[in-house]
Amino acid sequence: MHKPKTPFSPEQMLQFQQDGYLIVRDFCSKAEVDRLYGVALEDDAMRTNAMDLNDQTGKKTRLSLWFTPGRDPFGYLVRTEKMVHRVHQLMGGDSPVCHFHSKLMQKEPKVGGAWEWHQDYGYWYKNQFIYPDRMMSVMIALTEANQENGCLQVIKGSHRMGRLNHGFTGEQVGADMVMVDNALKTMELVYCELQPGDALFFHSNMLHRSEANLSDRPRWSLIACYNTLDNIAYSEKSPAWRIPLETVPDEAVTEWDFESLSKADFLTKDRDPALKETGWESDVKVK
Numbered sequence: 078m079h080k081p082k083t084p085f086s087p088e089q090m091l092q093f094q095q096d097g098y099l100i101v102r103d104f105c106s107k108a109e110v111d112r113l114y115g116v117a118l119e120d121d122a123m124r125t126n127a128m129d130l131n132d133q134t135g136k137k138t139r140l141s142l143w144f145t146p147g148r149d150p151f152g153y154l155v156r157t158e159k160m161v162h163r164v165h166q167l168m169g170g171d172s173p174v175c176h177f178h179s180k181l182m183q184k185e186p187k188v189g190g191a192w193e194w195h196q197d198y199g200y201w202y203k204n205q206f207i208y209p210d211r212m213m214s215v216m217i218a219l220t221e222a223n224q225e226n227g228c229l230q231v232i233k234g235s236h237r238m239g240r241l242n243h244g245f246t247g248e249q250v251g252a253d254m255v256m257v258d259n260a261l262k263t264m265e266l267v268y269c270e271l272q273p274g275d276a277l278f279f280h281s282n283m284l285h286r287s288e289a290n291l292s293d294r295p296r297w298s299l300i301a302c303y304n305t306l307d308n309i310a311y312s313e314k315s316p317a318w319r320i321p322l323e324t325v326p327d328e329a330v331t332e333w334d335f336e337s338l339s340k341a342d343f344l345t346k347d348r349d350p351a352l353k354e355t356g357w358e359s360d361v362k363v364k
């Protein structure tokens with residue numbers, strides 16, 4: 078019988094269960110990061126499909142979000158064996174991995190805005206995914222992320238609180254601040270400083286936020302979001318979340334021919350009225 082791949086050690090699995098996140102240093106090589114960042118900067122489709130989202134102070138965070146992984150270096154990366162096997166293991170290892178969506182986060186120097194405390198499942202609950210333990214995100218740093226340029230902050234172990242209520246805080250949707258403050262009194266706040274190529278794997282109920290980028294250096298990253306095939310979304314019209322991923326070899330990112338993302342199914346604020354019904358449009362507009 079085919080033996081499932083288990084790249085994480087039992088100690089790492091325990092750490093993920095307790096802390097809700099794991100950092101894998103040098104998950105992507107310099108050559109992979111160069112290719113990904115090059116496409117991020119140069120592919121017109123990324124630029125024309127980017128959305129600017131306001132934070133509470135009027136600073137803007139730019140992101141491009143698409144659903145179906147294509148024949149481009151980002152589409153390859155999210156389907157690499159090293160990625161899918163790790164995500165599969167962290168989400169239980171007994172149901173195929175699907176790709177919900179990916180986002181290219183473009184936090185520009187001086188203007189890149191903050192993100193309020195939230196859980197990703199605080200949003201995805203609206204899409205009626207039923208199992209939070211079978212959803213997760215992987216952030217891959219394309220540039221250095223540190224406290225000066227607004228790296229991700231997490232409350233270690235906060236995924237064990239379960240889903241918190243989310244509502245509007247100013248223009249953004251954020252978690253109930255009473256419970257966030259309680260969490261901060263109880264658990265450790267961790268600044269996830271990353272070097273280009275580092276990966277942060279985190280649970281869908283992990284409380285996280287980031288501050289504005291007040292530095293003079295960009296903070297760009299990919300966030301790939303996954304679910305398992307058995308985790309049905311009862312109110313989600315985007316296509317990818319129920320298609321089991323076919324993996325590609327790790328070297329695809331740097332060695333395979335690739336296409337532009339021009340045919341990718343990007344989320345745009347007004348392109349797809351059907352998405353409005355899913356709650357996606359409103360989530361993204363305010364996030």
Ligand SMILES: O=C(O)CCC(=O)C(=O)O
Pocket residue numbers: 180182192197227228229285286287300
């Ligand atoms: O990139 C960031 O700073 C935060 C993004 C985030 O929290 C999210 O997309 O859920």
